[in-house]
Amino acid sequence: MKRALVIVLLAIVAMPLLAAMAAMPRFGSAEQPAYTHVAKRYLERGVEEAGAENVVTGVILNYRGFDTNGEVTVIFTACAAVIAVLAGSRNRQDQREAASSVPESLVVRYVVRLLAPFIALFALYVVLFGEVSPGGGFQGGTVFGALLIVMTVAVSRNQAERLLPLRIRPWLQIAGPLSFLAVGTAGVVLTGWYLGFPQGATAATRLMLMVLEFGIGVGGATVIASIFWRLGDEA
Amino acid sequence: MSIVGTVRYAAAAVLMCVGAFFFFVGTLGLIRFPDFYSRTHGATKCDTVGAGSILLGLCVLRGLEADVLKILAIAAMVLLTSPTAGHALARAAYRTGLRPWTHRIGGGESDDA
Numbered sequence: 001m002k003r004a005l006v007i008v009l010l011a012i013v014a015m016p017l018l019a020a021m022a023a024m025p026r027f028g029s030a031e032q033p034a035y036t037h038v039a040k041r042y043l044e045r046g047v048e049e050a051g052a053e054n055v056v057t058g059v060i061l062n063y064r065g066f067d068t069n070g071e072v073t074v075i076f077t078a079c080a081a082v083i084a085v086l087a088g089s090r091n092r093q094d095q096r097e098a099a100s101s102v103p104e105s106l107v108v109r110y111v112v113r114l115l116a117p118f119i120a121l122f123a124l125y126v127v128l129f130g131e132v133s134p135g136g137g138f139q140g141g142t143v144f145g146a147l148l149i150v151m152t153v154a155v156s157r158n159q160a161e162r163l164l165p166l167r168i169r170p171w172l173q174i175a176g177p178l179s180f181l182a183v184g185t186a187g188v189v190l191t192g193w194y195l196g197f198p199q200g201a202t203a204a205t206r207l208m209l210m211v212l213e214f215g216i217g218v219g220g221a222t223v224i225a226s227i228f229w230r231l232g233d234e235a
Numbered sequence: 236m237s238i239v240g241t242v243r244y245a246a247a248a249v250l251m252c253v254g255a256f257f258f259f260v261g262t263l264g265l266i267r268f269p270d271f272y273s274r275t276h277g278a279t280k281c282d283t284v285g286a287g288s289i290l291l292g293l294c295v296l297r298g299l300e301a302d303v304l305k306i307l308a309i310a311a312m313v314l315l316t317s318p319t320a321g322h323a324l325a326r327a328a329y330r331t332g333l334r335p336w337t338h339r340i341g342g343g344e345s346d347d348a
Contacts (some may be wrong), residue, residue, distance in 0.1 A: 105322065113313065
């Protein structure tokens, strides 16, 4: 009796859901609301509205700025968590000396030294030109973080760490959320909304996007390198 | 198309075919070679000779323009980094005790194994 009741109830609940499923556009079809409303608007008016010639940048930083704000906060929180969990190691100096007893490859060391400035320049280029071409803060920051890791492995950790001085490193680690906070506050002043951008490609919009890209880039690179170094401490 | 243009076009085509051939052979080696060292050897041939000659072919195709400098810069980057990566991989494998494959084709181990 009870089982029959459950089946009947399930059927009653399932029927409208299945009917709704049947009425939905096919998976991946061009008639889906996601493609006919938001995406169309992004593509047709994104450049003039969001103020970035690269529509992807406009979507990430302007239309969906809150989402990205959350993302950079997650990245920073991950870094904070790793550092908090692995905070116990005090004997860093001994371990570093032990690690340096492994013979280094002269070839790798030389090539990394030779290419490091070019890689750094490329990272900067990717960050700064994310507004007009593929790229942006996340990508450029990752390139720079990878450079720091390669330098740590192939040249020396001290030399890599010198690029992110300990005194200001916490500020660099939190650069992503901080830049969003700054730009969000600027949005409050300019438009009355947190993370509100002025309409169109004005100088203010460009500056705000640039600050965000730079903050994301610096924060991302620092977080990647910090996590790598902290994990190395434990080894 | 002038004769010079035809020759240039043909030279570029030959260079790119050579590049494609080395990519094919290198990939084949990556899949079919017996151990880590020889596979690394095969894989790095793709980047140096394969990409190198394809980029060279693009330079020839482009002629005397500023773009050629960019292509040459990419080629220099590839020629520098790919062998370094191969070297680092093989060195790390050797130093951590991975022994090279020393079997004979006909079966059985060679003397120094």
